[in-house]
Amino acid sequence: MPTGATIEFAGLTKRFGRVTAVDDLTFTVRPGRVTGFLGPNGAGKTTTLRMLLGLERSSAGTATFDGVRYRRLRRPLEASSFHPGRSARDHLRVYAQAARVPARRVAAVLATVGLSDYADRRVGGYSIGMRQRLGLAFALLGDPGVLVLDEPINGLDPEGIRWIRQFLRRLAAEGRTVLVSSHLLSEVQRSVDEVVVISRGRLVYQGDVAGIGGGSARVVADSPTRQRLAQALGDARLAFEAGPDGFLVSGPGADAAAVGHAAFTAGVELSQLRTEAGGIEEAFIDLVGEGGL
Numbered sequence: 001m002p003t004g005a006t007i008e009f010a011g012l013t014k015r016f017g018r019v020t021a022v023d024d025l026t027f028t029v030r031p032g033r034v035t036g037f038l039g040p041n042g043a044g045k046t047t048t049l050r051m052l053l054g055l056e057r058s059s060a061g062t063a064t065f066d067g068v069r070y071r072r073l074r075r076p077l078e079a080s081s082f083h084p085g086r087s088a089r090d091h092l093r094v095y096a097q098a099a100r101v102p103a104r105r106v107a108a109v110l111a112t113v114g115l116s117d118y119a120d121r122r123v124g125g126y127s128i129g130m131r132q133r134l135g136l137a138f139a140l141l142g143d144p145g146v147l148v149l150d151e152p153i154n155g156l157d158p159e160g161i162r163w164i165r166q167f168l169r170r171l172a173a174e175g176r177t178v179l180v181s182s183h184l185l186s187e188v189q190r191s192v193d194e195v196v197v198i199s200r201g202r203l204v205y206q207g208d209v210a211g212i213g214g215g216s217a218r219v220v221a222d223s224p225t226r227q228r229l230a231q232a233l234g235d236a237r238l239a240f241e242a243g244p245d246g247f248l249v250s251g252p253g254a255d256a257a258a259v260g261h262a263a264f265t266a267g268v269e270l271s272q273l274r275t276e277a278g279g280i281e282e283a284f285i286d287l288v289g290e291g292g293l
């Protein structure tokens with residue numbers, strides 16, 4: 001079983017002329033877990049990953065795998081384009097040979113990603129989900145300890161997302177280091193153990209998803225007599241603001257029971273009382289601001 005390496009970003013910086021695309025990034029990605037690398041479009045994710053993989057030179061700082069730069073690693077494998085007229089098996093055979101990976105790995109990785117039954121079909125006829133799986137099969141050929149995937153969930157249908165979520169978790173559970181970029185928190189929220197969030201090239205958060213905030217539920221309440229409901233909520237010291245379909249009640253003690261009780265004791269009729277989950281995507285947007293857009 002491969003052991004995952006620790007990926008260390010230390011003061012990593014990239015300037016393109018006057019634009020600082022990546023600005024003094026320092027963080028660590030550990031083995032045995034799935035780490036999401038998040039930020040809005042243009043935040044600098046791709047540039048960071050390109051530096052990690054030696055495809056772009058940094059202006060300052062380093063990105064290393066267990067202290068070793070990518071260029072010095074033994075036989076790293078990068079996914080590249082696939083010829084539409086060739087089958088998945090043919091592609092993988094050619095790459096396996098080039099990378100001096102035993103030919104038997106081809107059938108093994110095809111089975112791992114669930115493509116065995118389609119292995120001899122032309123790749124040109126593959127769906128987006130099947131192409132993503134082929135990309136993963138390719139990345140797994142050398143049985144790597146580290147997987148770095150740029151937007152692997154992009155364009156997948158719900159079934160594809162569910163599959164990749166479980167797949168990434170399994171790879172991490174085997175002890176590998178899994179780093180996955182995305183511009184949407186909601187896309188990776190349930191796939192990752194930890195997130196690293198960047199905005200305008202800078203680190204704005206590292207930790208578990210819950211720590212981003214939001215998370216806590218809020219209550220939506222409305223009444224035929226809104227003025228009186230506002231009064232009742234204020235008297236009960238519940239924080240609220242006007243929303244599109246009633247008041248949004250949030251903050252300490254704001255659950256449906258408390259709101260219902262406040263209305264009841266004030267003799268105010270409710271036309272709506274429900275709990276809205278989350279707010280985490282909003283918290284994420286607050287965190288990244290306008291990003292690099």
Ligand SMILES: Nc1ncnc2c1ncn2[C@@H]1O[C@H](COP(=O)(O)OP(=O)(O)OP(=O)(O)O)[C@@H](O)[C@H]1O
Nearest residue numbers: 016021039040041042043044045046047048183292
């Ligand atoms: N080769 C380049 N020359 C000049 N500027 C660049 C170059 N590559 C990236 N940039 C700029 O660096 C910033 C970060 O881009 P990058 O592609 O890394 O962001 P990203 O987070 O990956 O966004 P996306 O999700 O859209 O791919 C952007 O402002 C972009 O215009």
